[in-house]
Amino acid sequence: MDIARIEAAATRLAGHARRTPLLSSPFLDEVAGRRVLVKPECLQHTGSFKFRGAWAAVSALAPEVRKRGIIAFSSGNHAQGIAAAARMHGIPAAIIMPSDAPAAKVAGTRGLGAEVVSYDRATGDRDAIGAALSEERGLTLVKPFDEPEVIAGQGTCGLEIAEQASEAGVTTGDVLVCCGGGGLTSGIALALEAKAPGLRVRPVEPQGFDDVARSLAAGGIRRNDKLSGGICDAIVTPQPGELTFPIMSRLCGPGLAVSEDEVLRAMALAFRHLKIVAEPGGAVALAAALFHGDALEGETVVATVSGGNVDPATFARALEIA
Template sequence: MATEALPTGQDVLNAARRLHGHVLRTPVLRNDALDEIAGAKLWFKCENLQTTGSFKIRGATNRLLQLSPAQREKGVVAFSSGNHAQGIARAAKNFRMPALIVMPSDAPAIKVEGVRRDGAEIRLYDREHESREEIAAEETEKRGATLVPSFDDPYIIAGQGSAGVEFGQQMRDANTQLDHIICCAGGGGLITGLALGYRQFDPDISIWTAEPEAHDDWRRSLAADRIEVNAPGTRSICDAILTPSPGKLTWALGRELLAGGCAVCDDRIEEAMRLAFRHLKLVVEPGGAAALACALFDLPEAAKGKSVGVVLSGGNVDPAQYARILAD
C-alpha cells in the first residue's frame, strides 16, 4: 500500500491479521434498558476496554509495524490530545522505540500520565498560540524520526478498521445482522476504517457519524458533500474528537462509505456517560460516549426499531471530571 493511497477492505483484513496478539479482542455487550431509551436494539462494541483505554492502539501498532529497523532506531513523533498519544507511546514501548508526543497543556491529566508511564517523551504546547503541527515537524526533522499522524494515514486507518473486522465477526458469531452502526468521528480514521472492515461482512450496512453538535464538521460535510470546517475556538467536553475538519484521506473514504451524521449537545453526552455507568457498568470518556448519546437521543429515523451497532471508542476520562458528571 503506497503511503498516500486510500486503504481498501483487503488492507483492513490484512491489518486485522497483522494485529492478532498485539491488541485485545474487545467484547460486544447488550442492555435492554438502553434499548428502551433508544427505541432500537443496540449492540455495544467496547473499545473503551481496549489496551490503553481506546481503539488508538490498533492504528498505532499497525503503523509502527511498517517501520524498518533503521526507522525504529530513530523513533517516532506524534501529536495528540491523549488517546493517539497513549497508543503511540504503548506501541513504541512494545517495540523498544523512542517516542516524542506533542500534547496540549490542557490535555486530561490521565492521558498525560498514561503517556509518561509508557516512557514516551512529552512536549507540551499552548493550543491557543502554538501550532502542534509545526512543533512536531521541527522535532521530526531534528531527530530524523518518523511522524505518525493520528488519522490521515492509510496504515492508521487500516489498523483502526480492525475493530470493524472484529465487530463483523462477533455479529456473525451471534447470528445477528446489524442494520446500522453509529461511531464517533473526529479526524475520521476510526469510522472510515471501521466502515471498510465491517463492509467485508455486510456491504449494505449504514454507518453514521457521531459528534458534539457544536463541533459537527462531519455531519455538515456529509450533508453538503464537501469538507466543512469548524469555527476557530469551538469547544466541547469531547476532547478526543475535536479536529477542525475531516482529513483528506478520511473524507475521500467517508463521502463514499458513510450514510450521514448525528450530533448531540454536551449535556446529552454527559447523560450517556451516566447511563453507560449505570446500565453497562462501563467507564466511557466524553468522546467515546458520543455514539451512545446519538443512539439514545438523536437516532436517525431509518434506524428506529432496527439493530444498531454502537462503538464506545474510549474510556480515558479525567477522574475529577467523571466524578462531577456522575454526581450531576
C-alpha cells in the same frame, strides 16, 4: 485503501491489541426502543481505539526505520496509543504537546515511556519543533487519522464488529461511530463494506462540532466554527481528513449530532448497565443510539464507545444523573 490493508493490519495486531467484546443490556434496549449492541473500545489498551491505529502504523514500518523511533502531535488518546505501541515495540517515542496540556495526560503519556516535548501554544511553532526533532533523530511522524496505516488499524475494529454482529444474528442496520477526524469511522466503513455490507456506518459528533455531518450533507469538506468549549473536546478536529472524507462520503449514511446532556446521560447508562467507563467524546455514538432512535434504521443498532479517558470530576457529573 482497501480491505486487504485492513486485514494485513489485523494480522499484525493479533495478540497485541485486545479483541473487545460486544456488550448489551435489556435496559438499554428499552431506552433505545431497539436492540443496542455496544463495542467498548474503552477496554482497548490505553483506554481507546487509538492503540489499534498506532500499532498498525508502527508495525508497518521497515525495521531499520522503526528502530529510530516515532513522533506524534497529541495531548490526547493518540498520544497514549503511540506511546504504548512504541513501548511494546521497544522503540522510542516523542510526543509534542502544548505546555498547558493537563498534567494527568502528560503524566499518563510519560508513564507509558514516551518523551513529552512541550511547546508554547501562543509563541511556539509545533510543526517546526516536530520537524527539527524528526530530522535530528530520524523519527517517523505518525499522524492521528489522515494516514493509511492508521485508518487500516482502526478498521480492525470494523472487522470485529462484522464478525461479532453476525454471531449475534445481526446483518443489517446502522453502526454509529464516534467521529473526530474520521480515522475510526472510515476504517470501520471500509471493513463493513467488505465483510458486512448490510451494516451502514454513520458518524456521530457533538452538537456545534459536526463538521463531518455538514461535510457529508454538502458533498465537500466543511470546517468547524470553533474547536473547543465542550466536554467532547477530545474528538473535535478542525475538519474531516483529506483521506478519510472521500471514504466516508462514499460509504457512510448521514451524520448525527448529540447534545452534552445526552452524552452525560449515555455515560450514566453505560456505567449503570454495562459497567464500562465512557469518556464524553467516546459516548456520542451511544447517545445517538439511545436518544435519536427516530433518525435510525433497522431493528438493531451498533454503537462504538471509542474511549474511556475521562477525568473523575467529569465522570462524577454523569453519575449525578445515574
